[in-house]
Amino acid sequence: MKKPIILAVLGVLVAAYFAFDLGQYLTLEGIKAVAEDLRAFQQDNALLVIAGFFLAYVVVTAASFPGAAVMTLAAGALFGVVLGTVIVSFASTIGATLAFLSSRYVLRDSIEARFGERLKAINAGLERDGAFYLFSLRMIPVFPFFMVNLVMGLTRIRTLTYALVSQIGMLLGTIVYVNAGTQLAQIDSLAGIASPGVLGSFVLLGIVPWIAKGIIGLIKRRRVYAGFTRPKRFDRNLVVIGAGSAGLVSAYIAAQVKAKVTLVEAHEMGGDCLNTGCVPSKALIKSAKVAATIRHADRYGLTANEPQVPFRAVIARVLETIKTIEPHDSVERYTGLGVDVVKGYARIIDPWTVEIALNGGGTQRLTTRSIIIASGAQPVVPPIPGIETSGYLTSETMWQAFAAMDEAPARVVVLGGGPIGCELSQALARLGSQVTQVEMADAVLGREDADVSALAREVLEADGVRVLTGHTAVRIEGRTLIAEHAGEEVAIPYDTLIVAIGRKARLTGFGLEAIGVDTDRTVTTDEFLATKFPNIFAAGDVAGPYQFTHTASHQAWYASVNALFGQFRKFKADYRVIPAVTFLDPEVARVGINEREAAEQGIAVEVTRYELDDLDRAIAESETRGFVKVLTAPGKDKVLGATIVGAHAGELLAEYVLAIKHGIGLNKILGTIHSYPTMAEANKFAAGNWKRANKPEGLLRWVERYHAWRRG
Numbered sequence: 001m002k003k004p005i006i007l008a009v010l011g012v013l014v015a016a017y018f019a020f021d022l023g024q025y026l027t028l029e030g031i032k033a034v035a036e037d038l039r040a041f042q043q044d045n046a047l048l049v050i051a052g053f054f055l056a057y058v059v060v061t062a063a064s065f066p067g068a069a070v071m072t073l074a075a076g077a078l079f080g081v082v083l084g085t086v087i088v089s090f091a092s093t094i095g096a097t098l099a100f101l102s103s104r105y106v107l108r109d110s111i112e113a114r115f116g117e118r119l120k121a122i123n124a125g126l127e128r129d130g131a132f133y134l135f136s137l138r139m140i141p142v143f144p145f146f147m148v149n150l151v152m153g154l155t156r157i158r159t160l161t162y163a164l165v166s167q168i169g170m171l172l173g174t175i176v177y178v179n180a181g182t183q184l185a186q187i188d189s190l191a192g193i194a195s196p197g198v199l200g201s202f203v204l205l206g207i208v209p210w211i212a213k214g215i216i217g218l219i220k221r222r223r224v225y226a227g228f229t230r231p232k233r234f235d236r237n238l239v240v241i242g243a244g245s246a247g248l249v250s251a252y253i254a255a256q257v258k259a260k261v262t263l264v265e266a267h268e269m270g271g272d273c274l275n276t277g278c279v280p281s282k283a284l285i286k287s288a289k290v291a292a293t294i295r296h297a298d299r300y301g302l303t304a305n306e307p308q309v310p311f312r313a314v315i316a317r318v319l320e321t322i323k324t325i326e327p328h329d330s331v332e333r334y335t336g337l338g339v340d341v342v343k344g345y346a347r348i349i350d351p352w353t354v355e356i357a358l359n360g361g362g363t364q365r366l367t368t369r370s371i372i373i374a375s376g377a378q379p380v381v382p383p384i385p386g387i388e389t390s391g392y393l394t395s396e397t398m399w400q401a402f403a404a405m406d407e408a409p410a411r412v413v414v415l416g417g418g419p420i421g422c423e424l425s426q427a428l429a430r431l432g433s434q435v436t437q438v439e440m441a442d443a444v445l446g447r448e449d450a451d452v453s454a455l456a457r458e459v460l461e462a463d464g465v466r467v468l469t470g471h472t473a474v475r476i477e478g479r480t481l482i483a484e485h486a487g488e489e490v491a492i493p494y495d496t497l498i499v500a501i502g503r504k505a506r507l508t509g510f511g512l513e514a515i516g517v518d519t520d521r522t523v524t525t526d527e528f529l530a531t532k533f534p535n536i537f538a539a540g541d542v543a544g545p546y547q548f549t550h551t552a553s554h555q556a557w558y559a560s561v562n563a564l565f566g567q568f569r570k571f572k573a574d575y576r577v578i579p580a581v582t583f584l585d586p587e588v589a590r591v592g593i594n595e596r597e598a599a600e601q602g603i604a605v606e607v608t609r610y611e612l613d614d615l616d617r618a619i620a621e622s623e624t625r626g627f628v629k630v631l632t633a634p635g636k637d638k639v640l641g642a643t644i645v646g647a648h649a650g651e652l653l654a655e656y657v658l659a660i661k662h663g664i665g666l667n668k669i670l671g672t673i674h675s676y677p678t679m680a681e682a683n684k685f686a687a688g689n690w691k692r693a694n695k696p697e698g699l700l701r702w703v704e705r706y707h708a709w710r711r712g
């Protein structure tokens, strides 16, 4: 059939549905009234009624009209359990398949536009579990019946597979509904509702999704664990692999709730954040800020000086900072908290066994109920010619290299314009290096709004960084990076090359591949952070999608609680409010959506700005660069996102993080006393700007008249 004909048929059906108000028959009352009439007619015309009912059922499901559930009850009332089930089972399968086909061949664009987001989830599920995923969707109504038909049409599943799996998957629910229908038919007074048969059917209706969920869970578990032998008893409740932010918090929580937990770390306790990431970078940034303050001391009425930078001493302070914080994450502290800390390299042997190659020699094998993978991420190094002999550094290696330098490296190339690249470029430039920052995209901090990226570039350049955007690194010759820009090659000589183009999850070499834990760019987990093995979880950079210390520890709570108590209740990781700060000077801090994301996602927003050059404290501090930008739902004070650029923006952001998390609107922020003179007042003034733009003009006109009247 041609597309226009199918569309016309569907159009006629929809028009008829509304014109004749057919929906009234698809309610419980409506169907009961019709059932009464039909029963009389059925005596002499049984086949006709069956055929008519069958056809009507096919039309309702094929056209995705609401009412299939009510019709299933009616089938029970009219035909009894056995015949009713047979009729509904075939009619619903045919109807569902027609809806599926019309979605696949006729309505593709509109279905995609309407249910695109769900399509992603269903496609991911199909890829993971194949037709079994459809089977579970049919048994457990996570999505409405009609939506499954329509969205499945857009996937690559074969029509015959779809029809067969649907029929089998819907059978249990069909029987329960038809059975409930046979009981409903016997209700002729209110008292009838309380009959054990009717109540029993309702109970069955209520519990069937749970039973189905249980059955599916059981089948899934049997499938993933097939081929492995589960130990009779376990040495541990939990083994955590990796003692970075995610692993430490996971182990801490487990010990607090009295579980027997082992935390395995191959290298330094504290992971990347303490040893090579957040802590050293922020310590370096502070020294660089002081150097910049000396250089621009005239801004404060003092004599500006070119700062002396004994680089060795600067890095010694950075390392000292790590040493000072180290005890927070130490073996001693965690042992004292009740965690069994093992220094060694862990490998997963089977879903319940971890083998540790001990740093001191020898191995230790532990059986465990659950495992949390918290192995973190490592720098991405681009596979460009010459990279291996380029002497490149990454965040993992640069601190040691810096520690051996008396002076800041003279010519530095920083490859990458993301947060880490920007932070390092500015810090090294301020400490005396000649820095060239090379970024492939058109802007640095490309995930931020254009005005934020532009300001970031401006401040980097003000500190002497040569920012080359739209430059793609193509090869390295000796100590010269060759980048391509607008079809031309640009040669950038360096003494030190720092690669900061991103970080990739550590996924290989410790058993994930061997036992078949699914991975993509990160370990694949469900919303409870479980891998396909329900007792193996992942948290932190290795689980993604965020790469922050605060998201790692946030996920750790979910992973450990779900690992230890998931059999009672599981918690979905909540990613609704994730703050992110880039520690440039001025800082760039964001929570919720920005203008770019709002435009990409088609979300209507009202944007309110407050410029820091208006703020008394910022003026007193000569820290007037930056702004507060708040995104709200149009006409409402509900905060959807905030971006703050400015001194201490990371601290200022906390108020908006709280506001979004707990639904505190701009009116409440405006009504809250903020100390004078503080940078935090900027948040209140932004709320004030919003209020001015949203004042009730009509009401104010009346108030003006009232005042005029009062004056006489």
Ligand SMILES: Cc1cc2nc3c(=O)[nH]c(=O)nc-3n(C[C@H](O)[C@H](O)[C@H](O)COP(=O)(O)OP(=O)(O)OC[C@H]3O[C@@H](n4cnc5c(N)ncnc54)[C@H](O)[C@@H]3O)c2cc1C
Residues within 6 Å of the ligand: 241, 242, 243, 244, 245, 246, 247, 264, 265, 266, 267, 268, 269, 270, 271, 272, 273, 274, 276, 277, 278, 279, 281, 344, 345, 346, 347, 374, 375, 376, 377, 395, 420, 506, 510, 539, 540, 541, 542, 547, 548, 549, 550, 551, 552, 583
């Ligand atoms: C330069 C830089 C600056 C950063 N600045 C910030 C910032 O300001 N704010 C912020 O929030 N985030 C920042 N980050 C990111 C932050 O460091 C990470 O998000 C965080 O460390 C992730 O913690 P994690 O526990 O997932 O992994 P990690 O900290 O990487 O810990 C994983 C640990 O697992 C161990 N391990 C791996 N495999 C095994 C195995 N098989 N057996 C035993 N041990 C194993 C590793 O040795 C490692 O110690 C920065 C990162 C970098 C590189």
